[in-house]
Amino acid sequence: DLSVDLGFGKVLPNPLMTASGCAANGAELHRFFDVSELGAFVTKSVMADPRSGRGTPRMAETPSGMLNSIGLQGPGIAAFVDTDLPWLASVGARVLPSIAGSSSTEFAHVAATLRASRAFEAVVGVEVNISCPNVANRGLVFACDPGASAKVIALVREQLPRDVPIFAKLSPDVTDITSIAAACVKAGADGLTMINTLLGMVIDTDLMRPHLGGITGGLSGPAIRPVAVRAIWQVRQAMAEGRIPVVPIIGVGGVRTGRDALELVAAGASAVQVGTATFNDPTAPVRVLHELTDLLVEKGYRRFSDVVGAAHGSP
Template identity: 50%
Template sequence: MRPQEVDLTAPLGGRTVPNPLSTAAGCAGYGRELAAYVPLDALGTLTTRTVGPAPRPAGPGPRIAETPSGMLSAIGRAGDGVARFVREELPWLAERGARVLVSVAGERLEEYAEVAAELDGRPGVAGLELDLSGPNAADRGRPFAHNPATSYDVVRAVRHAVGAELPVYPKLSPDLAAVTGVAAACVQAGADGLSMISAPLGMAVDPVTLRPALAAGIGGLSGPAIRPLAVRCVYQVHAEMLAGRIPRVPILAMGGLRTGLDALEFTLAGASGVAVGSTLFHDPTAPLRILDELRTELAARGFARYTDAVGYAHRAVPT
């Protein structure tokens, strides 16, 4: 089979997109910088930096630190408020044919629902990714993603605020013992898919200053170092779906994706889509390269369609 014959069509909620590749939230901004290197309509979807109810400044510097096979970041969920995003960024993205997954955040249920309602029905908006990693003001600052009940509440609030045709993907955290419990709660609340994973928490100490490398002390770890962790989470959640304990929905996987072979690994574990993140910082042309490599890897293994490879690692070994 020739690579160009492989069908890369992938699911997005109940819809389909031309290919499974997206960008991880925050790593391509609102798409303007990336557009100089990659036609935005060549991506399956573009996930934006996080949008909240109001503009939010970045945290104090230093906000980024290199680590072995990765990087730590503590940006403080900086971004534009939804009003400016809808007014200035979304029309620009729609003009370029981008299928946009908007990363949505808030500190209260009402804020998630407010932002989601503002985005519902807007041209170019293909879906919503709910950033559950931030603090829940009503739960003493505990992240929404660390509690199945509050994760359920966020998804439910958003699901009630938008039309049934708009896909909603909560983003799950690996910083808890049972990611499958949160996954089950989110799908029960009406999630159309799951994004996995948000950056696990990490820390580094600068041996020169003898102080934490980040001003915030703790930050999110991204890069190749976390890929095995992300693959494990995807595999476990997909296994629960196959067992019937979680209704089957698409999984958008991310965490250290660099190559088409990495994308295939996520797919075999159970992902129906993949997102490239920190790789964009040193290789902004990576999305097109990864798609070409993925086609080659699929063709080499006899997969005529991308979806045929989804969850293949779960199949019983023939005797």
């Protein structure tokens, strides 16, 4: 039994999801596999207005991961609810739209517009991206500040029906992720997504200048998997100790194989997103699902929920 309960009766058939930003609105990946096979499809963070993002170059490969300074390129929420969401609904996908804003009011506007969408029934939850590293640090201004994070979460929570869970997406670039997690949950987050990319930089040694147009960028891929495992483990531990109310954690960061996914799950994640790995292998999210399933069978687990947080030992 691979099912995952996100809360409020939103039960997914399996724990695999795309990671925000790596598969846009789903149409590209749908050429490689049926996106409704995934537990949920997470879309690129959408803001109020259309945006072209930062200038190029805005991607850089490193031996252990990828840096991006995309800067929230996107169609804007009106086009998203008009075109992208209805398309995902039409192919039977369960959708976890990711929303962003440069102010708490913008977040609230995006959430309210989403709610009014004719395809809203395909939405199984909303990911609130308070941790984009690439918008003049506004994103990290939210993610590093418990008060600012809580304000956004509370406002978004008010805009959406009670039975649609909201997930706060956290940044690894904070000194104490448990205090941000606690602030978000207390403000009304029904779950947490951990982690967004890690701030990094690549220098072009021919030009002797930072390579990315945005100067710094977000590092993703295998390099950040141990950071994700650590963050998930710390927050899950804080929940076990009663310092944070217990809510589901969605794990994301450097997952390429079923065994990588299992690491995040054992740390405490109830669902796993696959992002950067899809650039090399567009079928990665479903492949990871099958590899994880085989691994659980091999290890004798009958229910996926039994392995969530297993690395913490018996309660």
